[in-house]
Amino acid sequence: MVEFDDTFRRQLHELFVWRRDVRRFRTTALPDGAVERLIETACLSPSVGLSQPWRFVIVDDVERRRAVIDDFKSCNADALNCYSGDRAARYATLKLSGLEQAPAHLAVFADKASDTGHGLGRATMPETTEYSVVAGITAMWLAARAEGIGLGWVSILTPDRMHTILDVPQAWKFIAYLCIGYPEAECEQPELERAKWEHRRSSQEFTLRR
Numbered sequence: 229m230v231e232f233d234d235t236f237r238r239q240l241h242e243l244f245v246w247r248r249d250v251r252r253f254r255t256t257a258l259p260d261g262a263v264e265r266l267i268e269t270a271c272l273s274p275s276v277g278l279s280q281p282w283r284f285v286i287v288d289d290v291e292r293r294r295a296v297i298d299d300f301k302s303c304n305a306d307a308l309n310c311y312s313g314d315r316a317a318r319y320a321t322l323k324l325s326g327l328e329q330a331p332a333h334l335a336v337f338a339d340k341a342s343d344t345g346h347g348l349g350r351a352t353m354p355e356t357t358e359y360s361v362v363a364g365i366t367a368m369w370l371a372a373r374a375e376g377i378g379l380g381w382v383s384i385l386t387p388d389r390m391h392t393i394l395d396v397p398q399a400w401k402f403i404a405y406l407c408i409g410y411p412e413a414e415c416e417q418p419e420l421e422r423a424k425w426e427h428r429r430s431s432q433e434f435t436l437r438r
């Protein structure tokens with residue numbers, strides 16, 4: 229039986245506080261096996277019915293990376309067009325991906341066709357497959373930060389394009405495209421807060437009692 233002491237709990241809290249969505253990466257390569265180790269950690273996460281629906285694609289190929297970057301640029305331009313006035317001007321200044329600099333790219337999918345777990349917990353809520361994959365990504369996000377590695381989630385992408393670019397089965401639902409590498413800087417505040425796009429609110433604002 230493993231026990232965790234107060235020092236560990238304090239450090240774990242610091243890990244939560246200092247985990248960031250990273251868009252500004254150093255181009256320094258990660259050590260061999262670093263991404264595979266993060267994937268191993270993700271695979272320790274809870275999943276509905278122990279279905280382990282996460283599917284990972286390490287994207288090394290330069291042409292495929294370029295195609296992802298092109299899709300991001302196109303989606304980001306479309307997103308900008310959805311805003312007007314000051315909000316549009318502010319959106320235009322945001323850096324919303326580290327795709328060009330990050331030394332590692334990892335796409336994450338949920339396998340909707342897998343029978344692993346025998347459907348337990350999914351009959352009334354099939355979306356728990358996707359929730360399980362997100363649980364894995366969160367674990368990976370924290371594990372990366374504990375090693376001084378930054379992770380940035382890019383969702384300004386077209387899911388169908390990701391299927392085509394990465395040539396994966398249609399039953400895999402696109403969940404996330406992750407940029408992974410050493411961050412340019414560590415920060416206690418979310419980048420979107422520093423850019424005055426949005427601010428972190430107190431947990432009481434999200435909590436009801438019934």
Ligand SMILES: Cc1cc2c(cc1C)N(C[C@H](O)[C@H](O)[C@H](O)COP(=O)(O)O)c1[nH]c(=O)[nH]c(=O)c1N2
Pocket residue numbers: 247248249250251323324325381382383384417418419420
């Ligand atoms: C599902 C999902 C999807 C995205 C994100 C997150 C999540 C959970 N985030 C990161 C997001 O902006 C960030 O988590 C918040 O701004 C809070 O900042 P910290 O993660 O605390 O640094 C994100 N960031 C970004 O720059 N481009 C993106 O496309 C996305 N997409």
